[in-house]
Each structure stands twice: as structure tokens, then as C-alpha cells.
Amino acid sequence: MEDTPRWWRDPLVTVVAPVAWGTTYTVTAEMLPPDRPLFCAVVRALPVGLTILVLRRTLPRGSWWWRSLVLGTCTMGLFFALLFVAAYRLPGGLAATVTAMSPLAVMALAALLIGERATVGGVVGGVTGTAGVALLVLRADASIDPVGLLAAVGAVGSAALGFVLLKKWERPTDLLTMTGWQLTAAGLVLLPVAAVVEGPPPSLDGRSVAGFLWLGVVGTGLAYACWFHGLTRMTAGSTALIGLVNPVVGTLLGVVVAHEAFGTAQAVGVALVLGGVVAGQPAALSAVRRFGPSRLSHRAPTVEACPTASSRPTC
Known part of the structure; x- marks a missing residue:
């Protein structure tokens, strides 16, 4: 009984991350200074x-100094910088389609580095989801x-490399503290690069400050804490699919904020994406399989289908 409702809890917490990340392109285009990807990446990571x-007052120990640097650079520092470059130089649709291949990259690296075999459902979900994003x-x-x-x-x-390494290395403390280590490392790595490449920081108005607050607190701090929650409790592939x-x-924000068109093709794309996400969740498919026999056993109870209360309390 205790396990039945639990399958959706970790995915539900994890999905907060991509929902928050989904606001990045709109906030970047509408609120942040133009053509300053490295500065934006620093401000997004370092203050938070x-x-x-x-707040946590806990520093890394031993090998976690360099591990935090590697993880922070891969999952946040380098990732933020490249993401902002892509956001500024590519149409949003093309950038989103390329980054939608991330689940397949995570599955491949997870198989190589931690021996996590990709499931058929995961691969099908990744391909279906990528096709849905392209259509969307x-x-x-x-x-x-x-x-x-x-x-x-x-x-x-x-x-993808950072996410798999996070799975490989057993965490020494709570997720929020680790998130702080990685964000700080990412910001410190990017700060001198931004200063050399982009020069002095631009002037910020109230709109820019609000945009950075949103991306920093919600789109980074909260989002990564929820994402790391999923990575530590689910497979790397199923977590990546939720992304x-x-x-x-x-896309939905584009419809609401920029009044972009939303037709049949986009609706089909949404359906494919969500279907791909669900198809790649082993816990969800297991729940469906459990649900089917359970319903059948209620319709035609037999000694085999309805064991004792101690072995099957849901009967």
C-alpha cells in the first residue's frame, strides 16, 4: 500500500526543474541585456x-572540492554559457530541438560510465520526445x-556528462548544500572569462533585475535542487526524459507572451513529448501493469488472484 502512490512523487518534484527552465528563452529575450551570455550566466549562478x-554553512571536504568544480562546470558553468550563446544565436525552435536530444546523450553516457542500461521504453521515449519537440x-x-x-x-x-557524474559519485551531504557548491563553482569559473571576453558589466534596469532574480532563484536554485533530487532517486535516463x-x-509561454501561433502540429508535438516522457518512466509503466491485474482481480476474484491480506493488502 505504501509503494503504490509513491511512483509519481519523485517525477513530480523533478518536473519543477524543466518547468522553470522552460522560462529561460522568454526571460532572456524579453528582460535580460542583449548579447551578454557570459555575464548572464555568472549572475544566474554565483549570487544564488x-x-x-x-545559509548552509558547509564547505566541501577532500575530493569534493574538485568534484564540485567539475560538476559545477559541466552542469551549470559551461552549460549556462553555451546555452545563452545558443539562445542568442539560434532561433528558439532550433535550439530547443538540439537540446531535446539530451536524454539520449545521458542514456549513452550512463551506459558507458556507470553501467546503467538504457531501457527500450527510455530509448523510444527519447526518440519520440525529440520528434515531438521538433514538431512543436x-x-x-x-x-x-x-x-x-x-x-x-x-x-x-x-x-549530460555532469548529470551522469553526479549519479556516479555518492553525495556526501544534502542536495541543497551540494547545489550551492556547484553554483558557486560555476560562477567563479565563469567570472574571469566573462570579464575578459565581455568587459565591464552592463547597466541594469528594474526589468533586468527582475529577470535575473527569477532565473537565479527559481530557474536555477530551486530548479537544480529539484533536478538533483530526481537524479539521486531515479535512473539518469528517466530523469533526463522529464527535461x-x-x-x-x-512554447506555451511563447503563445501567451509573444502571441505565437499554436495549431494542430504543435498540439501533436505536445502529445508526443508528454507521451515520450511517460514511456520512459519505469515506475509509471510498472504502476500501469500493477493497475491492470488489480482491476481484473476485483472483477473475477479467485484464490490465486486475491491472496491473504498480509501479502496483498489492496485486495
């Missing part, structure tokens, strides 16, 4: 990371900027 460090956001007239495309591919690879909710949220 330092705030968490002050990709436009035939989208122009391809080589630098932006390489940035999007690099972001996928960087994040496909990101472009769905981004």
Missing part, C-alpha cells in the same frame, strides 16, 4: 550559490548559425 553557502518548435525557414549550433550541441554534452517538458513550457 553564495547565498546557499551562507522547429520551423522550416529556421536559419542555422554554425556557432549557435555548436554551442547547443556542447551544452547537451556538458550537461523534455522544458520546450513544452517554452
Whole structure:
């Protein structure tokens, strides 16, 4: 009885992350300073990371100094920088389609680095979800900027490596503290690079400050804490598939904020994405399989179908 309702709890917490990340493109385009991807990445990571460090008052020990640096660079620092470059240089639909391949990249690296075998449902879900994202956001007239495309591919690879390493290395403390370590490391890595490449920081108005607050607190601090929750409790592949909710949220925001068109193709794309996410969740499929025999046993109770209360309390 205790296990039956639990299958959805971890995915439900995890999905907070891609929902928050789905606002990135809209907030970047509408509220943040133009053409400053590295500055935006620093401001998104460093203040929130330092705030968490002050609140938790726990520093890494031993090997977790360099591990935090590696994880922070892969999952946040390098990823943020490349993501912002892709967001500035590519049409949103093309960038989202490339990054939608992240679940397949995570599954491949998880198989290589931690021996986590990809399930048929996971692979089918990844392919279906990627096709759904392409149908949802990709436009035939989208122009391809080589630098932006390489940035999007690099972001996928960087994040996938970081997520799998997080699964490989047993965490030494709570998730919020680890999130603070990684955000701080990411910000410190990016800070000198941003200063050299982009020069002095731009002036910020109230709109920009509000955008950074949203991306920092909700789109980064809260989102990564929820995402790491999923990575530590679910398989890397099934967690990565939940990330496909990101472009769905981004598309819906585009409809609401920018009055973008939403027709039959987009509706089919949403259905494919959500279907792919569910198909790749072993816990959800197990719940469906349990539900079927349970209903049949209620319709035609037999000694075999309805054991004692101690062995099957739901009968």
C-alpha cells in the first residue's frame, strides 16, 4: 500500500526543474541585456550559490572540492554559457530541438560510465520526445548559425556528462548544500572569462533585475535542487526524459507572451513529448501493469488472484 502512490512523487518534484527552465528563452529575450551570455550566466549562478553557502554553512571536504568544480562546470558553468550563446544565436525552435536530444546523450553516457542500461521504453521515449519537440518548435525557414549550433550541441554534452557524474559519485551531504557548491563553482569559473571576453558589466534596469532574480532563484536554485533530487532517486535516463517538458513550457509561454501561433502540429508535438516522457518512466509503466491485474482481480476474484491480506493488502 505504501509503494503504490509513491511512483509519481519523485517525477513530480523533478518536473519543477524543466518547468522553470522552460522560462529561460522568454526571460532572456524579453528582460535580460542583449548579447551578454557570459555575464548572464555568472549572475544566474554565483549570487544564488553564495547565498546557499551562507545559509548552509558547509564547505566541501577532500575530493569534493574538485568534484564540485567539475560538476559545477559541466552542469551549470559551461552549460549556462553555451546555452545563452545558443539562445542568442539560434532561433528558439532550433535550439530547443538540439537540446531535446539530451536524454539520449545521458542514456549513452550512463551506459558507458556507470553501467546503467538504457531501457527500450527510455530509448523510444527519447526518440519520440525529440520528434515531438521538433514538431512543436522547429520551423522550416529556421536559419542555422554554425556557432549557435555548436554551442547547443556542447551544452547537451556538458550537461549530460555532469548529470551522469553526479549519479556516479555518492553525495556526501544534502542536495541543497551540494547545489550551492556547484553554483558557486560555476560562477567563479565563469567570472574571469566573462570579464575578459565581455568587459565591464552592463547597466541594469528594474526589468533586468527582475529577470535575473527569477532565473537565479527559481530557474536555477530551486530548479537544480529539484533536478538533483530526481537524479539521486531515479535512473539518469528517466530523469533526463522529464527535461523534455522544458520546450513544452517554452512554447506555451511563447503563445501567451509573444502571441505565437499554436495549431494542430504543435498540439501533436505536445502529445508526443508528454507521451515520450511517460514511456520512459519505469515506475509509471510498472504502476500501469500493477493497475491492470488489480482491476481484473476485483472483477473475477479467485484464490490465486486475491491472496491473504498480509501479502496483498489492496485486495
